[in-house]
Amino acid sequence: MNTWKEKAIKILLVGGASTSILVVFLIFLFLGKEALPFISEPGLGTLLESRWVPVSFQREIFGILPLITGSVVVTLFATVLLIPFGVLGAIYIAEIATPGERGFLKPFIEILAGIPSVVIGFFGLIILSPIIKTMFNLNTGLTALTGAVLLALMAIPTVISISEDAIRSVPKSYKEASLALGAGQLQTIFRIVVPAALPGIIAAIMLGMGRVIGETMAVLMVTGNAAKITFDPVDSVRTMTATIAAEMGEVAFGSKHYQALFWVGIVLLAVTFCLNVIAQKVLKKYQMR
Amino acid sequence: MKTTLKIFTIGLLAASLFSACSKSNNTESETNYITVKGSDTMVHLASSWAESYMSKHPDTDISVTGGGSGTGIAALLNGTTDICIASRSIKDKEVKLAEEKGIQPTEIVTSRDGIAVVVNPGNPVDVLTIEQIGKIYIGAYTNWNQLGGPDNKIVVLSRESSSGTYVFFQKRVMNSRDYTEDALLMPSTSAIIQSVSQDKWAVGYVGLGYAFGAKDKVKMLQVKESADAAAIIPSVATVQSGEYAIARPLHFYISGTPSGTVKSMVDFVLSEEGQKIVLETGYVPVN
Numbered sequence: 001m002n003t004w005k006e007k008a009i010k011i012l013l014v015g016g017a018s019t020s021i022l023v024v025f026l027i028f029l030f031l032g033k034e035a036l037p038f039i040s041e042p043g044l045g046t047l048l049e050s051r052w053v054p055v056s057f058q059r060e061i062f063g064i065l066p067l068i069t070g071s072v073v074v075t076l077f078a079t080v081l082l083i084p085f086g087v088l089g090a091i092y093i094a095e096i097a098t099p100g101e102r103g104f105l106k107p108f109i110e111i112l113a114g115i116p117s118v119v120i121g122f123f124g125l126i127i128l129s130p131i132i133k134t135m136f137n138l139n140t141g142l143t144a145l146t147g148a149v150l151l152a153l154m155a156i157p158t159v160i161s162i163s164e165d166a167i168r169s170v171p172k173s174y175k176e177a178s179l180a181l182g183a184g185q186l187q188t189i190f191r192i193v194v195p196a197a198l199p200g201i202i203a204a205i206m207l208g209m210g211r212v213i214g215e216t217m218a219v220l221m222v223t224g225n226a227a228k229i230t231f232d233p234v235d236s237v238r239t240m241t242a243t244i245a246a247e248m249g250e251v252a253f254g255s256k257h258y259q260a261l262f263w264v265g266i267v268l269l270a271v272t273f274c275l276n277v278i279a280q281k282v283l284k285k286y287q288m289r
Numbered sequence: 290m291k292t293t294l295k296i297f298t299i300g301l302l303a304a305s306l307f308s309a310c311s312k313s314n315n316t317e318s319e320t321n322y323i324t325v326k327g328s329d330t331m332v333h334l335a336s337s338w339a340e341s342y343m344s345k346h347p348d349t350d351i352s353v354t355g356g357g358s359g360t361g362i363a364a365l366l367n368g369t370t371d372i373c374i375a376s377r378s379i380k381d382k383e384v385k386l387a388e389e390k391g392i393q394p395t396e397i398v399t400s401r402d403g404i405a406v407v408v409n410p411g412n413p414v415d416v417l418t419i420e421q422i423g424k425i426y427i428g429a430y431t432n433w434n435q436l437g438g439p440d441n442k443i444v445v446l447s448r449e450s451s452s453g454t455y456v457f458f459q460k461r462v463m464n465s466r467d468y469t470e471d472a473l474l475m476p477s478t479s480a481i482i483q484s485v486s487q488d489k490w491a492v493g494y495v496g497l498g499y500a501f502g503a504k505d506k507v508k509m510l511q512v513k514e515s516a517d518a519a520a521i522i523p524s525v526a527t528v529q530s531g532e533y534a535i536a537r538p539l540h541f542y543i544s545g546t547p548s549g550t551v552k553s554m555v556d557f558v559l560s561e562e563g564q565k566i567v568l569e570t571g572y573v574p575v576n
Contacts, residue, residue: 055450057465066470125480130487140444140488142473221480224473225449236473246449246476249360252386253367 031269035262042256047263052227052238054247054257062260064267066227070144070237071213071268074223077148077233078155078212079205085152086159086208087201093160094167095189113157121221124150129222136234142224145233150218155208162207166200167193199282206279210272216241240268321349321550327361327374328453329478330402330496331539334570335374341566342557349550358453365542366390371551373542376402376453376496387544397541399558401573403528404458404535405500407482407507409489414438416520418513419534423462425492428469433490445472446481446493454478457537458494482507494535497523498571528573539572 038044042062049063089109093102128149129141136145170193178188194201224236225246244261251258325335332355339351356364361373362383379387379394387394406422408414414436424430425443434440447468448455459465475481481493486506493507500509500523511520514534527533547555557563564574 051470053467055456055459056467057459058467125483133488139442139490140473140484142484220476225475226471226473228470236471238474246474247451249356249363249451251359252363252383255382 027269031262031266035259035266037254038256038259038263047260050229052243054251054260060256062256062263064240064260064264066229067238067240067243067264068267069229069231070223070227071239071241071271073144073231073233073237074147074151074219074239075209075213077145078151079209081148081152082155082159082208082212083205086156086204087163089156090160090163090167090201090204091189091194094164095193096185109157109160112153113161115154117154117215117217118221120150120154121218124218124222132234138234140224140236142222142236143234144223144230144237147219147223147237147239148233150222151212151215154215154218155211158211159204159208162204163197163201166197166204169200170196202282203279206275206282210275213268213272213275214241216245220245240264244268321346323349323351323371323550323554324369325351325353325372325374326356326364326370327542328358328376328539329355330376330452330454330498331374333498334400334539334567334572337566337570338554338558338563341562342554345557346553351554357449357451358456359451362394362542365394365544366392368392368544371543372554375540375542376537377457378538378540379542392544394542394544395546397543397555397559398538398575399541400539400564400567400575401528401536402539403497403523403533403573404454404461404494404537405497405509405523406492406494406512406535407485407500407503407509408492409485410506410508411489412438412508414510415508416511416513418516418518419462420515422510422512423464423466426458426463426468426472427466428471431471441490444484444488444491445469446484446491447472447474448478448481448494449474449476454494454496458535461535461537496571497525497528497573501571525568525571525573536573 038047046062047064049061050065051061051063052066053059053061093105097105124146129143129146131141132138132143132146132149133141174192174196175188178192179185183191219239220242223239223242225238225242226236227238227243228235230237244264247257248261251261325339332353335353339353343349343351358373358375358377361370361375362379364370365373366383366387373394379396384394406417412433414433417436421430421436425436425445426447428445430436431443432440433443445468447458450456459468473484475484475493478495478499481495482499482503485491485493486503495503495507500507509523511522512534513520521527521533523533523535528536541555541558543551543555559575564576567574
């Protein structure tokens with residue numbers, strides 16, 4: 001009786017644990033299946049063209065390079081903004097803030113995490129884009145930078161809470177030893193605590209980047225969505241996610257355009273996959289020290 | 290603990306999936322629930338028709354959603370909508386796809402729409418020819434001083450490629466050439482209005498109904514068919530008379546011949562009352 005029950009529970013647990021593996025596998029399979037015919041018909045080389053013109057009376061072009069550079073520019077600038085605010089914020093909350101301050105700051109950060117991306121996009125469109133426009137003296141505020149600022153805003157709570165956990169889990173004895181040796185508070189924080197928590201902080205930043213690169217609605221609303229290859233942050237860009245979101249609903253099933261969008265999805269998945277693998281590698285390397 | 294929670298969640302998900310499936314089956318068998326889907330330009334108009342129709346037939350439910358003409362036609366081909374609203378004609382490619390699926394799309398012209406080219410009220414340019422507008426959108430003109438305005442870069446705004454207006458504009462104004470890669474693709478008509486009202490040197494195109502609604506925020510350009518033709522301001526009268534050059538029919542597409550509630554809805558739309566609603570929402574009646 002008992003063993004039967006135990007077995008059933010064990011199977012249940014194994015099933016639950018392996019569901020995510022199954023789902024990831026199925027997603028890869030599904031993406032691959034829908035995208036496959038593209039390899040033989042227009043050929044994968046067409047994906048490397050420099051323009052994305054999916055609707056045309058002349059010739060449809062499915063070059064995903066402008067979409068990749070679009071995502072790269074937005075993610076890069078968002079990360080640049082993310083690191084100082086996220087990590088310094090976490091250090092302050094974990095090490096310096098009094099319990100009262102922490103009790104005041106934490107709920108606000110959590111509220112920021114809970115704001116739906118459409119609402120943030122709205123804020124970006126109405127408030128932020130005119131500010132960016134006047135600040136850089138542009139003709140329009142719909143730029144990669146506007147998107148990057150919004151995405152940084154959305155990812156900061158993730159980075160803060162995970163980095164804070166990492167900093168807090170540094171053994172108290174490290175700190176005590178450092179203070180006992182005569183190091184000041186700031187010296188202890190930046191020479192002992194932060195280096196010890198670095199793997200966690202890097203993982204936090206990687207997760208933040210994952211959120212940034214995968215975010216769709218806010219970038220669709222504020223980046224202008226012009227598909228051109230540019231690394232200028234105050235120019236308009238079209239990200240991979242925005243392209244899929246804007247065009248997937250319209251394509252005829254099984255068309256070349258449809259398959260090309262699946263390739264965009266595959267590239268996006270591959271990039272986030274690599275980000276995760278790198279994050280794991282970094283974590284492992286520092287843990288072995 | 291976490292795992293049991295996971296299993297529970299998956300169970301819930303599966304349950305909701307099944308219920309979603311059975312729900313959609315129900316809608317197919319129920320004849321007095323119909324869905325209308327497609328062109329964002331027509332959503333407002335279609336909702337007005339639906340409201341008025343439902344108030345006369347209380348036992349009927351009509352759901353109206355947008356997403357773009359392409360989305361609507363795709364939905365019609367996939368059998369997920371009863372009526373597709375489209376601001377462009379069905380493409381040969383789509384007709385072929387429909388035939389493969391055994392669907393015969395029927396086209397019904399319900400009303401007409403003018404496309405207004407809008408600029409910021411602070412822009413001194415008032416009149417452009419079709420050719421000039423086309424050249425802005427293909428990227429041949431990039432500065433307002435090439436069009437008799439001040440020395441400022443043109444911010445070109447377009448709808449997303451899923452929009453019927455995008456394709457119509459490309460065909461009618463741009464001679465079927467490609468949009469410039471500098472064109473900003475906006476996810477909605479209201480985003481274009483918003484952007485034009487904020488950015489002094491932007492130019493965009495929107496349906497006449499929306500342009501009238503935003504009269505105080507944007508300026509409609511007068512359009513000349515050719516360099517020596519008269520400049521025409523877009524209005525109900527000029528679209529109906531055919532004087533205003535950038536105008537198009539607004540369609541219903543249904544699969545096969547209309548019957549039941551769908552037919553009754555189509556009849557209502559083409560009736561005098563339905564056409565009055567067309568006028569009230571800022572579009573142009575068929576006759």
